[in-house]
Amino acid sequence: MEKLIIQSILSVSDTISMSERILNVTRPLTALDPKFGSLHTQTSSIFERLVKNQKNTTKNSFTDASVLADKDRDCAFICMRDILHGMSVSLIEDTRTKAAKLYAIIEKYGSQIYKLGYNAESATLLSLLKEFGQPGNQQLLSELGVIVFYESLKAAEEKFVSVSEQKSDEKTSQTNESEAASAIARELLPELTKLVSMLQLYSQFDPGNYATAYNQVITYITEINAIARARKTRRQNDKDDEEKLPQG
Numbered sequence: 175m176e177k178l179i180i181q182s183i184l185s186v187s188d189t190i191s192m193s194e195r196i197l198n199v200t201r202p203l204t205a206l207d208p209k210f211g212s213l214h215t216q217t218s219s220i221f222e223r224l225v226k227n228q229k230n231t232t233k234n235s236f237t238d239a240s241v242l243a244d245k246d247r248d249c250a251f252i253c254m255r256d257i258l259h260g261m262s263v264s265l266i267e268d269t270r271t272k273a274a275k276l277y278a279i280i281e282k283y284g285s286q287i288y289k290l291g292y293n294a295e296s297a298t299l300l301s302l303l304k305e306f307g308q309p310g311n312q313q314l315l316s317e318l319g320v321i322v323f324y325e326s327l328k329a330a331e332e333k334f335v336s337v338s339e340q341k342s343d344e345k346t347s348q349t350n351e352s353e354a355a356s357a358i359a360r361e362l363l364p365e366l367t368k369l370v371s372m373l374q375l376y377s378q379f380d381p382g383n384y385a386t387a388y389n390q391v392i393t394y395i396t397e398i399n400a401i402a403r404a405r406k407t408r409r410q411n412d413k414d415d416e417e418k419l420p421q422g
Contacts, residue, residue: 178395179370181363183402186228189359193221193366195394199387200373206383210372217365224358236341240292243337247299247330248288254323255280261318272314279305292338299331370395 184192197218204211258280261273283302287295305311306324315321370391377388 178392178399179363179367180399180402181360183399183406184359184363185402185405186224186355186359188398188402189363190221190224190228192394192398193217193224193362196366196370196391197221199390199394200369203373203376203384203387207376210369210376213365213369213372217362217369220358220362220365224355224362227358228355236337240334240337240341243330243334244292244295247295247327247334250323250327250330251288251299254320254327255285257320257323261320269318272318276306276311276314276318279311296331296335296338299327303328303331 179192197214200210200214204214255277258273258277261269262277264270264273279302282305283298284290287298287302290298303324306315312321312324315324373384373388373391377384
């Protein structure tokens with residue numbers, strides 16, 4: 175029976191899928207035998223740890239918020255950049271002169287800083303906002319009536335930094351509290367094998383209660399093994415193709 179569940183070819187996702195299906199179909203049988211019920215509970219506990227830690231590695235609850243916050247600060251920057259650029263080519267000399275001084279600051283740090291990575295953009299915006307925050311530049315922004323757009327950009331950047339800090343804190347917390355999913359999978363599969371082996375034994379002595387579940391479990395294992403083997407073969411074929419590529 176141990177050969178039915180082949181640990182070496184199963185990914186963490188395969189292990190989760192196989193375990194979930196086996197545990198679900200065998201759950202009604204736990205009331206029939208205390209030993210089977212105890213092993214099922216033990217296996218289920220490890221499975222729940224695996225699912226929890228797999229989720230921790232795939233999703234941060236602040237990811238979507240950080241994407242939206244980044245989009246907002248990009249829009250705020252583009253708005254301010256374009257308004258100042260438009261004023262800097264105004265036919266009104268006083269407006270043109272004042273706006274040109276401010277737009278020169280944007281050109282200094284880059285008119286497309288929104289294309290930078292998260293950290294690089296924050297560092298650049300911090301410097302830009304600091305320069306815009308100087309008394310003389312604040313006066314120019316007020317006289318041009320555009321200080322509200324400076325405040326909007328400043329608020330958008332502060333919000334992005336706040337969300338990023340929360341995202342980082344959650345990632346740190348998950349790292350400190352989580353276990354490696356692959357290690358839990360290696361712990362789970364032997365217990366799952368024991369459960370299936372016990373089910374096989376019981377199905378031989380009490381087919382009326384256990385045979386149907388056992389046959390379903392074998393079907394599940396066979397299906398997932400087939401998927402895992404196909405994936406392994408595909409990867410090996412891809413590797414072989416790469417090795418056959420002409421060397422340049």
